Amino acid sequence: MNNPNVSAPQLNGGQQLALKYFTVAMALFVAQIVFGIIAGLQFLYPELLYNTLDFNVNRMVHINAMIVWMLYGFIGSVYWLLEDESGTEVVGLKIGNLAFWVLTVAVTIVVLVYLFIQYGPGTMETIWFINEGREYIEAPRWADIGIVVCVLIFFYNVAATFMKGRWSGISGVLVLDLVALAGLYVFGMVYTTNISVDQYWWWWVIHMWVEATWEVLVGCIMAWGLMQTLGVSRRIVTTWLYIEVAMMFGSGILGLGHHYFWIGTPEYWLSIGGFFSALEPIPLVAMVVHSVYDAGTHGFKSNNHPALAWLIAHAFGNFFGAGVWGFMHTLPQINLFTHGTQWTASHGHLAFFGAYATIIIAVIYIALQKSRGGVWMSEAMPGNGWKWKWSLALLNIGVVGMTVALLIAGYEQSHIERAIEGSTWAGYFAAQMHKWFIQAMQWRMIFGWVTLAGVLLLMWDLLTVGKHETRVIKSLDHRPLPA
Amino acid sequence: MSDNTVWWAAEDFWRKTAIWVTTGMLLVLMVLTFDSVKQITAGSERVPAYSVINNRIYYKFDQDRGYQVPVIGDQAPLFGAMLTEEQAEALVNKGKMTVQARNCMNCHTLLGNGAYYAPDLTKAWLDPSWGAEVVREQLMIQFLMDPETNARTFGSGRKMPDLEITEEEARGIVAFLKWMSSIDTNGFPHGFKPIAQEGD
């Protein structure tokens, strides 16, 4: 450090490991966007990389990289707050570090196989070693097992550390939630001939992750983040966390039924799925109210402006992407026409970005602040903080723009392909060739490039923020635990 | 923690509520799962046995339910050979495994789930673009084995790539698609216009 005010970073062991997870997460985020761009271009230029790097490969890398970087982001976030929250050193940090490297090597091999081998014969060997061909959890089975082992090590670190140190409301919820999150993954590993049974369990992983366990996990991170950036009282955030858990699981578990309308499952799911999933936005409203209210009562005064801005983006993104966009197509009467169209993609983009990308970025800003020596990150940052402000703006404008473009494409597709043409092969292309659809795909690319610019600027900012800062913040630790 | 917090704002009250609500919902889900899995096991009313590929499958409007449902018709063995239940299952299984191994679901949707770059395959077996019933099986095999030469694309230029599907795999896929078209999907896809078949 070239300035006497700025102390050498004092990161604990968990936090040093967290930074490694964050680094890989951000590299995968860039990869996600690059492959998203290629996949998006193929809608407009179908000859692009045809028979070389086909749409399915690009899309698989796009969404699988997303799932993996978000899991890395979550794991990193938990390691980051682990020692603070438990009041003791991470138990078994060595093996935790080893797990990080094993996992990262496994992920690299999986991606290389996706890109260079791509597919295999229709036998179990392909499912074991190349790709399982199941959206979002495509990783072959050897990697699944590796992932489970590494996640178990992570879980051991977390549980053992809290057990040795102290428990709190947040850590209690966190640990139980991690058990569920990891346990669900196992449902994604079964092979079955029966496509209805296949989809039944597949949704246990996908839905129960994003609409139940991941939501609760970010609820824990948010609770901690609000204490960290604003100094909100622990009693308030813990009570809110319990309320959120009750509402999230109360609606989200049976809300699973909104994926059981058309896969062969019985008709009772039409009512159960429609009813409970329609309640899912309620906890998301509660989360916005909570965080914005807290930020407001603290006069939006925070020691880390980029982090607070991304936390607010998370609250709104979660509410709009999951709550509003999800609600719009969750009733069976509507879903019959929107199911499996660009409508779904519109919701998928806004929800994953709004709910999860945002909060992980916020935690990374909190982490960087400390790792760069507890530097100042509030008013009057160098260059008026243009990099973080512009990357925040570009990313949000980019994703919202893509979401709107896809929504228009989705409406057109629901109308022409689904309602009028009855979803035949010819009907599908009638909708794909419609002027509105093509225009929507062009707008998606324009906003896709904006998103890419935002991501690159974000990476630049993450690499540099606070590096030449000479001012420090007073204290990072103003959250005494209740007696 | 202060003692004068009203009960509905108390941490303890909400912790217990969270636990009870979660447990209750999980129990209900478990009960429903037992019933649903039973109802979607192959050989049930909603999801027919794999040997359904020995029969003609229609997709007809049902007055009572208010939408189209699959109807199993007369014998019409796939590739002209009647199969036992085990043989049919093995063939459909070959198809399903190939569908996963070639990652079809990152371009297509099956039962409406997957990707949106190519047509939904739920009722691909019944698609009118195969022309006539008598040529359908052959055309499907040809298309799957060489989608580039046999491309239709309807003016879009968006072709399916050559996935080096073998004849054995292609037969499995067609069996899988035929079987899938017999699943009762509560009227999805809505208003589908199936290919004309004998007995219509």
Ligand code: HEM
């Ligand atoms: C952060 C939370 C959420 C995320 C990340 C998310 C993400 C997604 C994604 C990616 C899909 C597409 C899955 C596929 O590839 O087939 C999907 C489907 C769906 N989501 Fe969400 N979602 C969230 C919350 C919600 C909520 C709260 C609702 C309802 C109120 C909802 C309703 C739906 C419905 C109905 C579908 C099925 C779409 C179809 O039929 O094609 N989602 N979601």
Ligand code: HEM
């Ligand atoms: C440059 C920006 C991006 C482009 C051009 C892009 C493009 C695409 C394309 C072409 C697909 C395939 C959709 C289909 O099957 O038709 C897709 C799927 C998806 N992308 Fe992106 N994407 C971008 C950024 C993102 C971001 C930032 C996120 C979230 C953090 C995201 C999450 C997803 C998800 C969840 C799906 C699956 C949607 C579904 O199945 O419904 N993408 N994207």
Ligand SMILES: [Fe+2]
């Ligand atoms: Fe869902």
